[in-house]
Amino acid sequence: MTEQTQIQTQQSWPFREAERIAARLQAKGKSEALFETGYGPSGLPHIGTFSEVARTSWVRRAFGELTGLPSRLLAFSDDMDGLRKVPDNVPNREMLRAFIGRPLTKVPDPFGTHESFGAHNNARLRAFLDSFGFSYEFASSSDYYSSGRFDDALLHVLARHKEIVDIIRPTLGPERRATYSPILPIHPRSGIVMQVPIERVDVEQGSVTWTDPETGTRYETAVTGGAAKLQWKADWAMRWYALDVDYEMSGKDLIDSVKLSSAIVRALGAEPPVCLTYELFLDDQGQKISKSKGNGLSVEQWLDYAPPESLAQFMYHAPQRAKRLFFDVIPRAADDYINNVAALRDAEDPRANPAWHIHTDGVPQVAGSPIGFGMLLNLASVINADSPEMLWGFIRAYIPSASPETSPLLARLVNYAIAYNRDFVAPAKRYRAPTALEQAALGDLATRLGQPLGDIPGETEAERLQNLVYAVGKEHKFTPLKAWFDCLYQVLLGQNEGPRFGGFIALYGVARTIALIQTALSRRQDAA
RNA sequence: GAGCCUGUAGCUCAGUGGUAGAGCAUUCGACUUUUAAUCGAAUGGCCGUGGGUUCGACCCCCACCGGGCUCACCA
Numbered sequence: 273m274t275e276q277t278q279i280q281t282q283q284s285w286p287f288r289e290a291e292r293i294a295a296r297l298q299a300k301g302k303s304e305a306l307f308e309t310g311y312g313p314s315g316l317p318h319i320g321t322f323s324e325v326a327r328t329s330w331v332r333r334a335f336g337e338l339t340g341l342p343s344r345l346l347a348f349s350d351d352m353d354g355l356r357k358v359p360d361n362v363p364n365r366e367m368l369r370a371f372i373g374r375p376l377t378k379v380p381d382p383f384g385t386h387e388s389f390g391a392h393n394n395a396r397l398r399a400f401l402d403s404f405g406f407s408y409e410f411a412s413s414s415d416y417y418s419s420g421r422f423d424d425a426l427l428h429v430l431a432r433h434k435e436i437v438d439i440i441r442p443t444l445g446p447e448r449r450a451t452y453s454p455i456l457p458i459h460p461r462s463g464i465v466m467q468v469p470i471e472r473v474d475v476e477q478g479s480v481t482w483t484d485p486e487t488g489t490r491y492e493t494a495v496t497g498g499a500a501k502l503q504w505k506a507d508w509a510m511r512w513y514a515l516d517v518d519y520e521m522s523g524k525d526l527i528d529s530v531k532l533s534s535a536i537v538r539a540l541g542a543e544p545p546v547c548l549t550y551e552l553f554l555d556d557q558g559q560k561i562s563k564s565k566g567n568g569l570s571v572e573q574w575l576d577y578a579p580p581e582s583l584a585q586f587m588y589h590a591p592q593r594a595k596r597l598f599f600d601v602i603p604r605a606a607d608d609y610i611n612n613v614a615a616l617r618d619a620e621d622p623r624a625n626p627a628w629h630i631h632t633d634g635v636p637q638v639a640g641s642p643i644g645f646g647m648l649l650n651l652a653s654v655i656n657a658d659s660p661e662m663l664w665g666f667i668r669a670y671i672p673s674a675s676p677e678t679s680p681l682l683a684r685l686v687n688y689a690i691a692y693n694r695d696f697v698a699p700a701k702r703y704r705a706p707t708a709l710e711q712a713a714l715g716d717l718a719t720r721l722g723q724p725l726g727d728i729p730g731e732t733e734a735e736r737l738q739n740l741v742y743a744v745g746k747e748h749k750f751t752p753l754k755a756w757f758d759c760l761y762q763v764l765l766g767q768n769e770g771p772r773f774g775g776f777i778a779l780y781g782v783a784r785t786i787a788l789i790q791t792a793l794s795r796r797q798d799a800a
Numbered sequence: 801g802a803g804c805c806u807g808u809a810g811c812u813c814a815g816u817g818g819u820a821g822a823g824c825a826u827u828c829g830a831c832u833u834u835u836a837a838u839c840g841a842a843u844g845g846c847c848g849u850g851g852g853u854u855c856g857a858c859c860c861c862c863a864c865c866g867g868g869c870u871c872a873c874c875a
Contacts, residue, residue, distance in 0.1 A: 312875055356874070445873070467874095504875050524804055525870050551805060552869070560869065589814090594805050594869065600812080604823075608814095646823075651837050670838070742833065757835040771836045 284624050285591065286327075286334035292546045293331070293519050294339050300543070305343040305518045307332050308545070309408075310508070313353040313376050316361075316393070317400035319553065319561070319571045319597070320523070323587040325406050327550070328521060330588065330629045337623070345408040348511065349397060351376045351390035352413040352501050354465035373464035375501075377414040390414060400571075404580060407632075413507075418498030425514035426495045428540055429454065429506065430480075433473045435539045436506055440532060454506030455480050457493035465501060505529050509536035512545055521548035521591075550591040556598040569597050577692045578645065579684055581613075582606035584630040599696065606645035606685070613640045641682040642671055648685055652693040655771045655779075660686050665779040666771070701766030705795060710759045713748040718789040720744065721782050737782075738774025763792050 293305055309324050311317075325347070332343050352375045358368045364382040368389075371379040376390030386392040390412075398410055416422050429436065436454050444452055453470035457480060472481040474492075480500065481492045493499050502510050508529065511517065522530060527549055534544035553561045561569075574583050577599070586595070586605040595601075612627040616635060622628045627635060648663070657663040663686050667674050676683035706714055720740060728743070730736035745756030761770040770776070777785045 350875075353875070443872080448873080507875095523870085526875095527803060528871055529875085549804080554869075592805080596812095604812085607823085647837070654836050666837075738833085752834065754834055761835075767836095769836055772832075773835075776836090 284334070284629065286330040286629055287338060287623065289331040289519070289546070289548060290335035290338045293335050294341075296518055296543070296546050297339075297341065302516075302518070303341055305332075305335055305341060306515060307343060307345040308511075308515070308517045308520045309345070309347050310520070310522075311347070311349045311397055313350050313355070313390070313393070317397050317571075319569065319574070321397070321400065322404065322571055322583065323550075323553075323591075324521060325401060325408065326404070326584055326587050327548075327591055328519070329406055329408075329632055331519065331521075331548075333629070333632050334623075345406075346411050346515070346517075347397070347401060347408045348411045348413065349390070349394050350413050350507075351394060352417055352465075352498075355379050355389070373462075375414060375458070375463070375465060377412070378463050405633075413501075414498070417501055420497055422510065422514050423496040425510050425540075426500075426502070427475075427478050428513070429502065429510050430473060430478060430495050431475050432539050433470075433475075436509075436536050439535045439539060440505060443528070443532060453480070454503045455495055455500055456503055457482055457491065457495075457500040458498070459484065460491060460493070460499075467503075505532045506536055509533040509540065509544075512537050513540045513542050516542075517545045519546045519548075521550055523552050524549050525552065548591070551594040553597040554594055556596055556600070561597060569599065573599075574602060576688075577695070578602045578606045578688050579609075579681070581609045581627075581630055582645075585609035585612070585626055588626040588629060602692075603646045603649055606688075610641050610644055610681075638678075638680055641679055641685055642674055643667065643682060643685075645685055645689070648689040649692055649697075652689040653697045654767070654769065655776060656698070656765050656767075657690055657693060660690060662779050663690065666775075669775070698766075703764075703766040703792065703795065704762040706759065706763045706792060709748060709750075710763060711793060713744055713750070713756065713759070714763070714789050714793060716748065717741065717744045718786045718793075721777070721786050721789075732778075734772075734775045734778040736774070737777045738772060741773045741777075764788050 297303070297305055307328050309328050311321065325345075328345060332345055335341070335343055354373045355368070355371055355376055357372065358365045362368070362382040364384075368379065368382055371389075376393065377388045379389040381387065381389050381392040383392055386395055394410070394412060401408060433454070437452060440454065441449050441452055451469040455470055455473075457466050457468070458464070459466050466482065466484075468482045468485060470480045470482055471490075474480070477492075477494075478496055479492050479494050481490060483490050501507065509532075512520075512533065530544075530547050530549065534547070537544040555561055555569075571583070582602065582605040585608050586597070586601065589595075589608075609627065609630070612625050612630075613635065616622055616625050616627045616639075619625050619628075627639070631639070651657070651666060652663055655662060655666055657666075660683075664674075664676075667682075667686075674682060717740075721737075725733075725736045725740065728736045728740050730739050741760070742753075745753050748756070750756035750759075757770075757773065758768070760773055761767050780788075
């Protein structure tokens with residue numbers, strides 16, 4: 273290892289992880305690494321899905337840089353798991369009820385668009401991953417089981433059945449302890465994934481014997497070819513063993529599962545993969561984010577208000593520390609990213625910079641923005657921007673060279689800032705009702721805005737409008753004159769401070785400004 | 801019961817074995833026809849407590865105190 277890679281190792285966690293994987297491969301004599309990410313049957317992709325694949329991709333890329341060895345990323349869907357309950361957020365729930373307990377790939381698609389519910393969820397997962405451009409290979413548990421790819425491993429599990437039961441049994445409650453087996457036969461008639469006591473294990477035949485509790489019928493079921501599947505922790509372990517997985521990360525809620533599955537893999541005679549446990553995301557109250565509670569922030573919500581790079585930036589930083597994930601963290605994440613991209617240009621060690629990792633395929637030539645996102649949000653709020661043109665008008669006044677062509681990221685940020693302002697800042701504004709004096713002055717201003725500027729001095733339209741505003745304030749004898757501007761901001765824009773008003777009118781439009789005044793005046797009448 | 805995270809400026813948080821950092825907030829100043837974004841500066845910290853390792857600890861180790869989460873059914 274070179275001196276430089278040691279620096280990287282210290283400074284960026286993906287390289288630290290890559291180093292652990294490199295050590296594992298060396299010990300095993302492997303020349304290709306397999307990364308895995310897993311997806312539960314409950315299904316729809318969420319922010320945790322993004323974080324897991326993004327982080328795994330970063331480690332994978334670091335591994336390639338570090339060792340020069342090839343690797344694969346397997347996105348593995350547990351689509352053979354039984355349907356446990358009917359989800360709340362799907363149509364045809366009545367229909368689904370009849371299929372509870374069957375593997376998801378044997379349940380009809382309630383949306384009617386795919387050949388099974390499992391296939392539907394898989395398609396959504398892939399579309400989600402593809403939308404971010406992740407590089408991965410998709411794997412279906414049902415396919416792997418039924419095609420026989422797991423057969424050798426399943427027979428091996430059967431041969432070690434007792435050891436595996438002994439590992440898991442102490443962790444179970446008294447009820448499950450009595451009847452536990454890692455083998456779940458699929459009922460030959462109903463197709464249901466059976467959780468039943470296993471009466472006999474026949475290693476020679478590769479089968480298990482069990483009794484249907486409903487009918488009392490005894491069945492002997494092969495463990496291979498998709499006639500049976502494994503219970504969760506044994507399933508994970510078997511998959512690691514069968515595919516020789518080198519790396520997988522998971523949330524801290526799965527710490528016990530990782531320990532148990534690792535013990536099972538060792539019982540099977542192999543070494544578990546390198547594992548990383550990451551901390552969970554919390555909402556603004558410090559509660560765990562869960563889809564069922566609907567707290568926290570969704571990927572879609574984040575992407576409404578900031579670019580994907582900012583989400584990646586948030587996910588990059590310190591995976592093993594608990595972080596709060598709610599709207600307020602978005603601007604900072606965006607600015608962190610912008611700063612990192614800027615710092616990348618003359619970084620001594622670019623690999624220590626999150627932006628280097630975030631852009632897995634290389635940092636674009638035109639990355640970065642001359643204006644930070646926080647400042648942009650502030651500006652959008654101050655001028656009450658409701659269109660990109662308005663915001664660009666103010667930006668150009670200070671950075672004449674700025675344009676969507678030269679700074680594509682800024683162009684995107686402008687749109688995000690408008691959305692953020694519209695949804696979070698604007699609704700919180702409090703518009704004060706005008707006093708009688710202000711009412712008269714505002715009415716006068718509206719009238720005179722409707723007439724040609726004529727004798728009003730000034731070289732540009734913005735200056736003439738500014739002078740008009742100034743003149744109206746003086747004529748109505750506001751003292752100090754600042755009170756007139758306070759009135760404009762508080763009554764028209766719902767804030768205590770604002771932009772130079774002439775420039776505002778010029779960009780916002782004279783007609784729209786008149787309408788703004790009339791709205792404010794009518795609000796006065798409503799209140800009275 | 802087991803495990804994990806966390807305690808740094810008023811707030812939200814970065815941080816590295818070698819003189820404490822950012823953003824926001826506050827105060828002052830510049831620009832401005834007495835109004836904004838902006839720009840400059842200042843104020844502000846026994847880095848939870850007590851031990852230990854070290855020439856040197858916010859950082860590493862131990863204990864304690866405080867805050868919080870997760871798992872103990874299924875996956």
